[in-house]
Amino acid sequence: MHRYIGRRLLGLPLVIIMVSVLVFALTRIGGTPIGPYLEPGMTDEEIAALEERFNLDEPLPMQYLAWLGGVVQGDLGWSAVAAAPVVDVFRQRIPASFELGAFAALWAVTLGVGLGTFAARRRNRMGDQVAGVMAVGGASMPTFWLGIVLLIIFWSYLGWFPHGRSSPEIWAGIPHPTGFYTIDALLAGSLAAMKDALWHLVLPALTLGYAAVGIVTRMMRSSLLEEMGKDYVDAARARGLPENLVVRRHARRNAFIPTITVIGLSIGIMFEGTVVVETIFGWPGLGSWMASSVLSGDQGTTLAFVIFTSVLFVTINMAVDVIYGYLDRRVVLRKT
Amino acid sequence: MWFHAVRTEESVRAEQPARVVRESPARVKARRLLGTTKEVFSRGSTAVGAVVIVLLLGMAIFAPLIMPANPRGAYQMPRDLSAVAVPPGTEGHLLGTTRMGGDVLYGIVWGARLSLQLSIYVVAGAVIIGIIVGSTAGIVGGKVDAVLMRIVDVFLSIPTLVFPLAIAAVLGPSFANIVVALAVIMWARYARIVRSQILQVREEDYVDAARAIGDSRFGIIRRDILPNSFTPVAVQATLDMGHAVLLGATLAFIGLAVAGQAEWGTLVSEGQADIIAGRWWTSTFPGLMVFLWALSFNLVGDGLRDALDPRTEGR
Numbered sequence: 323m324h325r326y327i328g329r330r331l332l333g334l335p336l337v338i339i340m341v342s343v344l345v346f347a348l349t350r351i352g353g354t355p356i357g358p359y360l361e362p363g364m365t366d367e368e369i370a371a372l373e374e375r376f377n378l379d380e381p382l383p384m385q386y387l388a389w390l391g392g393v394v395q396g397d398l399g400w401s402a403v404a405a406a407p408v409v410d411v412f413r414q415r416i417p418a419s420f421e422l423g424a425f426a427a428l429w430a431v432t433l434g435v436g437l438g439t440f441a442a443r444r445r446n447r448m449g450d451q452v453a454g455v456m457a458v459g460g461a462s463m464p465t466f467w468l469g470i471v472l473l474i475i476f477w478s479y480l481g482w483f484p485h486g487r488s489s490p491e492i493w494a495g496i497p498h499p500t501g502f503y504t505i506d507a508l509l510a511g512s513l514a515a516m517k518d519a520l521w522h523l524v525l526p527a528l529t530l531g532y533a534a535v536g537i538v539t540r541m542m543r544s545s546l547l548e549e550m551g552k553d554y555v556d557a558a559r560a561r562g563l564p565e566n567l568v569v570r571r572h573a574r575r576n577a578f579i580p581t582i583t584v585i586g587l588s589i590g591i592m593f594e595g596t597v598v599v600e601t602i603f604g605w606p607g608l609g610s611w612m613a614s615s616v617l618s619g620d621q622g623t624t625l626a627f628v629i630f631t632s633v634l635f636v637t638i639n640m641a642v643d644v645i646y647g648y649l650d651r652r653v654v655l656r657k658t
Numbered sequence: 659m660w661f662h663a664v665r666t667e668e669s670v671r672a673e674q675p676a677r678v679v680r681e682s683p684a685r686v687k688a689r690r691l692l693g694t695t696k697e698v699f700s701r702g703s704t705a706v707g708a709v710v711i712v713l714l715l716g717m718a719i720f721a722p723l724i725m726p727a728n729p730r731g732a733y734q735m736p737r738d739l740s741a742v743a744v745p746p747g748t749e750g751h752l753l754g755t756t757r758m759g760g761d762v763l764y765g766i767v768w769g770a771r772l773s774l775q776l777s778i779y780v781v782a783g784a785v786i787i788g789i790i791v792g793s794t795a796g797i798v799g800g801k802v803d804a805v806l807m808r809i810v811d812v813f814l815s816i817p818t819l820v821f822p823l824a825i826a827a828v829l830g831p832s833f834a835n836i837v838v839a840l841a842v843i844m845w846a847r848y849a850r851i852v853r854s855q856i857l858q859v860r861e862e863d864y865v866d867a868a869r870a871i872g873d874s875r876f877g878i879i880r881r882d883i884l885p886n887s888f889t890p891v892a893v894q895a896t897l898d899m900g901h902a903v904l905l906g907a908t909l910a911f912i913g914l915a916v917a918g919q920a921e922w923g924t925l926v927s928e929g930q931a932d933i934i935a936g937r938w939w940t941s942t943f944p945g946l947m948v949f950l951w952a953l954s955f956n957l958v959g960d961g962l963r964d965a966l967d968p969r970t971e972g973r
Contacts, residue, residue, distance in 0.1 A: 340812045348828045458703075458960065462952035464904055466911040467926055467945025474938045594819040598908060602930070612820070616827040617913045628824045631817045639815060 327644055334636060341632040342393070345625050346386050393629065399622030403615045408626045411611060417501030418487060419596050419607030422530060425523050426592050430531035431538055431585055438542020438581070439574060445547065453539055460536020465595050469529040469602040476525060483525045486604045492518045526603040530595050534588035541584040546577035579649045586642030590635045697965045704961025710954035717767055718774035725767045733768055733920050735760035743932070746939050754939040756925075757932060758918075762943050768920035769944060773903045773951060776837060780902040781895050783841035788848020788891075793879055795849065796856030807853070813846035819908060826914040833921075836906050836914060844898055848891060855887035893963045900955030907948045922948045 380388075392399075398408035441453035476483045487493075488503060496510035504523075507515035549555065550573050558568045596609030604610070608627065615623035681689075699705045717724065721732075728736040737759040738751070746754040746762075753762035795806040822839035829835040859865060859882065868878050903922075909915070910923030917924065922944040929941030 336808070337812050337815060340809070341816055344812075344816075345824070348824060351828055454703075458953065458956055462900065462904065462949055462956045464907055464911075464923075464926075464945055464948045464952070466908060466923070467941070467949060470926060470930065470933065470941050470945060474933055474942065478933050478936060478938070590817065594817050597819065597823065597912065601912065612823075613912050616823055619827070621828065624824050624827050628817070628820055631820045632815075635817055636815050 331640075334640060337636050338629075338633055341636075342390060342629060343386070345628050345632075346389060348628075349389075349621055349625055350382070398626040398629075401611075401615065401623045402620040403611065403618055403623060408622050411623070412608065412626070412630070414501075415606065415608045415611055418503075418605060419593075419600070419609060421502045421504065422523065422526055422596065422600070422605060422607060423589070423592050425527040426529075426531035426595075427534070427585075427589055428531075429527060430534035430588065430592075433531075434535045434538025435542050435578070435581065437535070437539040439546060439569065441539065441543040442546035442550065442577075443569065450543075453543065457536040457540045457543075460533050460539075463532060463536075465529060465533060466598045466602060468532055469526070469599055472525050472529060473602065484522055487522050487606055489518050489522075526599050526605055529602070530592055530599045533595065534585075534592055537584050537588050537591075538581060541581045542577060545580045546573060549573040549577045579646065582645055582649070583642050586638045586645075590631075590638050593631060593634060694965065698961050701961050701964075703957045707954040707957025707961065710950060711958060714770055714951055714954065715774065718770040721767050721771045725761075725764050727768075728764070733772055735765055735918055735920050735925075743935075743937055743940075745937075753943050754937075756928065756940045757935075757937070758928075760918075762925070762939060765920040765922070765925045765944055766947050769922040769925065769947060770951075772833070772919070772921050773906070773947075776833070776840075776906045777899040777902040779837045780840040780844060780906070781898050783837070784844035784898065785848050785891060785895060787841065787845035788850075789852050789884070789887075791845065792849035792852030793856060793883065796853040796860075796883075797875060797879065803853075806849070810846045810849050813843065814850070816843070818843055819905065822905065823909060823912065823914070826909055831914045832916060833919075836909050839909070840902055840905055844902070847894055847898075851890045851894060852884075852887050855890065856883050859883050859886045889966050893959055893966065896955055896962055897959035900952040900959065903955075904948060904952040 396409050398412070400406075401408045401411050404411045437453045437456065441450040444450045473485070477485055492512075492515050493503070496506055496512050496515050498506045499509065500506055503519040504516065507519050546569075550569075552573075555568060555573050558572050559565070563572075596605075596607055597612050598609070599605065600607045600610035601613045608630075612623065612627045614620075615627070699708060721727075728734050730736070735756070735758070738755060738761060739759050741748060741751055741755050742759040743757045744751055744755050746752065748754060751761050751763070753766065755761055756765075791806055791810070795803040795810075822836075822843050825839035825842060826835050829838065865878060865882050868882055873881070907921070907923030907926070910921050911927045913927065915921050915924045917928070925944035926941045926948075929937070929939075929944070932938075932940045
């Protein structure tokens with residue numbers, strides 16, 4: 323077990339290095355890396371100093387190593403859009419995205435597990451089919467369109483939910499030690515701020531989580547159906563346990579194990595989804611920053627975001643595998 | 659009772675008709691194909707998906723007949739300045755117009771054609787790269803296999819939206835670059851499918867036989883291995899026809915397509931500004947098309963997989 327984790331941990335940098343090579347190659351296809359730093363009226367010496375900083379006179383592999391060295395030390399470059407170092411903007415914008423992602427994941431997992439259980443218990447009946455349609459619908463739904471339709475209905479027409487992350491006057495009324503609006507509101511003990519935070523979260527979290535609901539529902543349904551056909555479930559029934567208890571205490575706990583894999587997967591998908599969802603809802607997180615950076619050709623930001631997301635993806639995948647191994651004792655984690 | 663079991667020679671002859679059905683291989687193949695097709699489409703959702711696909715493809719193929727092409731460029735949204743931002747149901751503009759006077763129905767019809775092109779280019783590109791890499795890995799084996807499969811692993815583990823986004827951003831906003839960006843991300847799955855099929859198939863007796871009668875490696879790949887990989891590749895390709903349009907529209911929505919084009923994602927993106935003015939139709943209809951496209955290919959892809967892959971039965 324520990325050897326397996328060690329092996330996976332060793333494999334992690336390999337994947338990350340390969341991603342970084344790809345990303346670095348992209349930067350060089352895109353043009354000179356000193357672009358974002360150039361300003362009109364710079365002297366030749368200043369430009370030469372910039373070129374020196376990026377080791378442009380050295381061969382590409384050396385340039386790559388220099389760049390990688392910077393990344394490892396936390397120098398992700400300069401964001402032209404924010405006119406600040408990429409790392410600073412990351413730090414400032416991460417809480418908004420994580421807060422949104424956490425709420426999206428919360429409702430997606432709760433509903434997905436619930437719907438999956440519901441569907442499995444009503445196999446091939448009406449409820450099952452409705453859940454099935456929802457699951458396929460989730461996989462086919464363009465996130466950008468869902469967000470816009472929700473905005474049209476609940477913001478433009480009904481006026482039930484707001485746009486953006488906060489009402490400025492309420493946001494300004496409390497201190498923000500963590501940057502997570504809901505936690506800050508709790509710390510400040512302000513009910514108005516809490517309500518404001520949650521109110522703004524509803525539509526974007528709903529949009530972001532929808533795709534994952536489908537994935538989780540499907541997996542939960544199929545793994546629960548598989549568990550329900552096993553002998554230990556029959557044994558539990560034969561002992562006279564009520565069906566509800568059999569499902570909840572026995573079958574569902576085991577069915578949950580494979581579902582964890584897809585939950586990890588959906589968290590990665592959700593993180594990507596922030597690019598679209600934050601743009602639509604005017605959410606001041608990493609995703610909307612990425613979208614505007616892409617459009618304005620801000621490569622420093624784009625590439626930092628790609629590296630960050632890739633590392634997140636790979637780490638989540640690994641964490642999920644390890645958790646899976648711990649939970650399901652039948653899985654022997656060894657060399658593949 | 660025991661004497662019922664006694665069989666006379668005559669009764670045996672009567673039970674077993676000595677008729678030998680002689681059918682040409684082509685007919686047997688055709689009959690099997692028909693049977694499979696029936697099985698695939700016996701499920702309601704698959705049949706519905708197939709009907710929607712036929713309608714969408716019809717719209718894409720016959721676009722010039724449905725809506726006359728814009729003389730300034732077929733994929734350029736026409737501008738009717740006499741009818742700017744009119745609601746659906748207006749004379750001559752069934753689904754309304756954008757605030758630039760672009761007919762929404764025109765965008766939907768020609769957008770279908772663009773989506774069809776996008777999905778075919780992306781999937782074809784991904785399948786070709788996947789087959790080349792996968793068969794190289796499977797046949798050469800050893801170190802080459804190990805290196806190639808690590809690369810495949812990397813491509814399977816990188817984010818499917820953000821990475822194409824970065825590629826398209828670096829290459830610059832255009833339709834062709836979206837195609838390249840998506841093909842670059844999608845080939846890895848095919849490589850894995852083809853490789854695993856090769857590893858399975860090459861243990862089969864008929865491949866040994868082919869080798870024994872002196873078939874070349876390339877001949878074995880072409881005649882024995884590729885046809886056997888066809889089913890899983892076809893299933894994945896069907897699903898990817900939907901994914902490609904979904905991802906492509908998302909990239910276009912973020913702004914990586916050419917502005918003013920009859921492309922669904924672009925139309926939704928440009929319609930965003932209309933929401934606050936209460937003009938819901940400019941973004942709703944094109945987005946609905948993306949959903950329908952992705953949904954129908956997902957339904958048919960799932961149906962194919964369930965019918966052709968015995969492992970997923972009952973799920």
